[in-house]
Amino acid sequence: MARYIFITGGVVSSLGKGIASAALGALLQARGYRVRLRKLDPYLNVDPGTMSPTQHGEVFVTDDGAETDLDLGHYERFTGRSANRMDNITTGRIYQEIIAKERRGDYLGATVQVIPHVTDAIKEFVLDGNEDFDFVLCEIGGTVGDIEALPFFEAIRQLGNDLPRGGAIYVHLTLMPYIPTAGELKTKPTQHSVRELRAIGIQPDILLVRADRQVPAEERRKMSLFCNVRETAVIQALDVATIYDVPIAYHHEGLDTEVLAAFGIDPAPKPQLQLWHQVTDGIRHPEGEVTIAIVGKYTGLKDAYKSLIEALQHGGIANKVRVKLDWIESEVFEQEDPTPYLERVNGILVPGGFGERGSEGKILAAKFARERNVPYFGICFGMQMAVIEAARSLAGIEKAGSTEFGDPEEAVVGLMTEWLKGNELEQRAKKGDLGGTMRLGAYAASLKEGSKIAEIYGDTTIEERHRHRYEVNRAYREPLEAVGMSFAGMSPDGLLPETVELADHPWFIGVQYHPELKSRPFEPHPLFASFIAAAVERSRLV
Template identity: 50%
Template sequence: MSKQTRYIFITGGVLSSLGKGIAAASIATLLKKAGLKVSILKADPYINVDPGTMSPLEHGEVFVTDDGAETDLDLGHYERFLDENLSQDNNFTTGRVYSSVIEKERRGDYLGKTIQVIPHIVNEIVDRIKAAGKDKDILIVEIGGTVGDIEGLPFLEAIRAMRVELDKGLAMNIHLTLVPYLKASGELKTKPTQHSVGELRRIGITPDMVICRSEMPLDKDLKDKIARSCGVDKNCVIESFDCQSIYQIPLLFMQQNILDPISSMLNLGQLKVDMSDWNTLVKRVIAPSDLVKIAFVGKYLELKESYKSLTEALIHAGAHLDTKVDIKWIDSEKIYSENVDEILKDVDGILVAGGFGKRGVEGKMEAIKFARVNKIPYLGICLGMQLSLIEFAKNVLNLKDANSAEFDENTPEPVIYLIDEFIGKDGSKQIRTHKSPLGGTMRLGGYECDVKKGSILSKLYNGVKTIKERHRHRYEANPKYRAEFEKNGLMVSGESSGLIEAVELKDHPFFIGVQFHPEFTSRLTKPNPVILGFIDAANSR
């Protein structure tokens, strides 16, 4: 195989949210298992610069990369499937493209020319795709949205132009589309797929492969019909029907020999894939031996995609422990001191996730108190750690005014406070911060954390002295209260340049709060140690 990067362009038709990201990640996983150097890029046609300022209810989770980029949640799927760290180069939006082109125009880079979608915007998109594919055997490019969306046209033009520019055997187009089932007639219908492929052809893109999303498997006659009407080979019509777990999709694709036509079109030679370890984990996801019930206390329960990485991380931990993690979703705004015992009486562990804003924090602290007093395994992430400190300060240290400056900037007891930039003892800047367009600064991306010897956290990470995890937050634990916390049994077990990164309760089976987001580094084949330890403790009750 030549050294040139091959490109697989994945588009979607008929409806959004059909699973292009899962399909892309599944193909990437198979290619990586075949020994190729693979990466994935998500190109989003929306005009926001990135999802960082978008509501979780609008867009779902904001996934944070190790280098501090706020990206689309599909990058989380990519990392979880590939078991690789991606970066800001693996996701860009229309907003970022236009910002870059306008900045270049203002600098005079275009020598006074009229700036147009073609060639300038399209060329910027092409340049970003090529940069992401540098030094890779394969780059899979997922185009967000649906064919027919007006905002997606420049992206489709970019991949059309690239396909023309590249030598034969260096690129292929895969189109994922819906084959709906009509209950009234008892039929799967191919017409939406035909129309979607027709729309692609109208703008100059001919798919080499069609992946069919459906509620159930397609019979041979239906697949043959799709092949004829869409102009693809019969072995290039791939089923992607509803499965019990998204982690079954690579196995489903492999059963259909998806790599054979991909290898043929991209001149990859004979590809051998061993998915036995993956298959073992998937079997444990689908049919585990044990069951553990976890109370997931949050406030974005209207759209559980807001917590996608965390729910997937729980699945990863469960697979490695051969345990089904049964999530009991609990709206924190509906928890009060009068009903907390009833709500949480039957759970094996309590999880309080991250979030921004004051809404629902009282209910979260009631849940934290219940876990602390009743010695139920507890994991607090980001805001969940901060609230565990406030609850402890209120109810153990008797600091009744204990609060976060996020909720009351004039609180007399700022257990959690805002620091725009942390300055080390030697005067150097120890922590990089990112200025938000909304006015605040945030710690974003991976930071090292020193782990206290002998702590539960140390045991979870197998005695490693320094770990690295990802952050997304504005407020920090105030070190002013550290001595009183530790004097009364709440130990700081992780810190970074003087900042409190992790706390845990002594004389408790498992009570840990972490400022970082452990879910961002969890993978099916390598669950995060903190989340794995939490589920193990809950399962051991």
């Protein structure tokens, strides 16, 4: 029977519930348990697919095509277990399903209410499909006290009674701020947060207290007393150098031990943390450093590129180097010469994005990388801009553009209206809904024998996750290949370009998919490992 761990947050948002949940999952997994992590998001959007990255961060895409919260990326990277659409639910999706049932008459004339109908739907989601797991960790998005999160808190309160005795515990993550003028860490915000939680009917079993310095024993005793939590269950969560230090740090503070004790599991299996030590040792003791320029349009919020940042770090681990990131807003290149920004970097990466803003700057970044032999990695939109640049500069197609930006004379990149998903034909209309209508999830691609990308993968058949609505027009394949841009990867039916590369360049690859979504610290994605290796080689020449 699965045991349930509910992780809530208090005081302020952005404390790192996702990392804490992922780290705890990794620690339980290191003890030999089968673990599942799920995220309950209180916002009214059906999913984060239509949200601006500058508000919500990146959209993490699963193999089965769900657009989910970025915390699912942390779950996958820390546990190695691939998430699916049933690991993330939102208020919007809950209400969408309830209203559909009400319209069909499924409630047999009953008045549909938050309690029991909404809370029952949430509980149903939490409990569904967990037969093969020992622990299910459910992270509640937002902060205790948020009005939109109340149905979720009520649902997990009810589950504490519905499940067998000892079947669920509550972990509450809070902030312990340091007041410089007083020279003290203050416990009052945590006390108020726990009081708010207890008013809802939830008594936390464990307090995970974020702080930027050691929490004195006396302050722990104080929180224990006023929050009605065992003193050993007041766990300090100090700032660390890298997120991959978190599992070991939490283990040293006794978080996993306290969780198992709360379930009455004694003696507990010993954790096997050797892999985590290897990862953190590699990060702490690099043998060199490379600088990668990320030319994007959401650089003001790094969470918009969370998986990308981590995948680059994994590539650094694979090559025993530290990867320094130079963030550049692509619009800058539309006003200024890119040379001063890019001449000293060891690699250039143009990530995914949507819309015309900054697109010409990304094209200029691809041009600089091509002409100066700087390793270039174009992902999704970054591949499309590299193709447009090659079409203009090499193939003489001066009016090359994308229909995403209007109606160009030469639509080198255009809207996809249909594609195959397995044996089914997917179709989309130009003026249809934006949410959930892209080519989403894992799709296969066939790589050309002898191509650089096939060599990197060590295979000619791959499967990667996609999230895009526009595609390189294969009608331009012949003139582009005539000037050296090889369409090295295509969809199995040969209709959709998946990868491009320049044969006479040290490392110039564009991919239509998002390889960063499948990279892990223990298993760096081969494209990122190869890209960083090329950057290392470039650093020896600069």
